[in-house]
């Protein structure tokens with residue numbers, strides 16, 4: 001994620017009241033949420049269903065009471081849900097907690113989407129795994145990372161070694177606390193939508209526009225585990241109960257040239273739904289075990305498009321927990337400096 005201040009600062013200083021905003025790699029919807037805070041319409045595109053579900057919840061209006069009531073009725077109505085089995089599942093979740101999660105999963109898959117259900121879905125996704133807490137629990141799982149789901153074999157070894165069993169938790173209380181945090185305020189009405197699609201495909205842009213702003217952060221060259229890292233959240237959205245290593249709809253990282261070509265296609269697609277004079281702002285970095293210079297990859301991707309690169313700002317190094325590269329540090333080496341690329345259409 002990039003920090004909320006990044007898109008919010010740009011839009012607050014420079015956007016007009018009727019401007020529309022697009023993020024073709026919307027991730028968790030930071031750009032969309034910033035637009036909403038300013039009362040602007042925004043659209044997001046992402047090929048990862050987890051990203052789509054989280055972003056769409058950032059555009060809804062509901063109340064904590066409605067979210068908790070919805071959760072309660074699903075847990076009561078879906079009493080015999082399908083429950084995955086095996087050591088990973090029995091060590092990841094207390095049996096009662098897992099049953100409630102499976103009831104919520106079944107209800108959310110079966111009942112038609114509504115604003116409240118979108119909010120509930122994202123709240124459960126956010127609470128699905130994370131660290132154990134001493135006071136008020138915030139996550140449903142045994143000890144886990146919060147940002148990515150551990151691979152089952154690794155997690156089982158870790159829980160066995162540390163003799164950790166999953167706690168029995170009050171699922172509704174966790175939902176209530178999160179709903180209070182996210183839906184108690186007086187947010188402006190959210191308008192716009194999220195498309196679950198591949199932004200290399202012009203069809204993903206068809207329903208939206210025209211836009212004055214595109215503010216985005218594509219996957220950094222070399223970071224390509226967005227889907228498998230979210231396998232547990234993807235299971236909750238109807239996916240398999242095992243890690244799926246395929247990467248449908250994700251940019252391919254086979255070479256810097258092909259990566260730049262794919263980005264070029266996205267910028268061209270975005271240009272097709274933007275007004276003349278629109279602004280494109282891209283935050284981009286890389287990881288140091290790739291030889292390619294991220295600045296060159298990005299400049300290359302804008303070359304021969306309808307966008308004119310106007311400036312490049314140094315956005316500093318990734319700081320703890322704030323930038324996308326951080327989550328991968330133990331696995332993939334150090335992040336490089338990030339840059340903000342500004343371009344103008346026409």
Ligand SMILES: C[S@@+](CC[C@H](N)C(=O)[O-])C[C@H]1O[C@@H](n2cnc3c(N)ncnc32)[C@H](O)[C@@H]1O
Pocket residue numbers: 001002003024025026027028029030031045046047048051197198199200216217218219220226249250251324
């Ligand atoms: C760096 S993240 C975006 C983070 C976002 N700025 C935020 O604050 O949450 C990049 C996103 O691009 C998505 N992505 C990768 N390839 C894509 C493609 N071909 N089409 C659409 N989205 C894609 C990934 O699923 C991921 O969510």
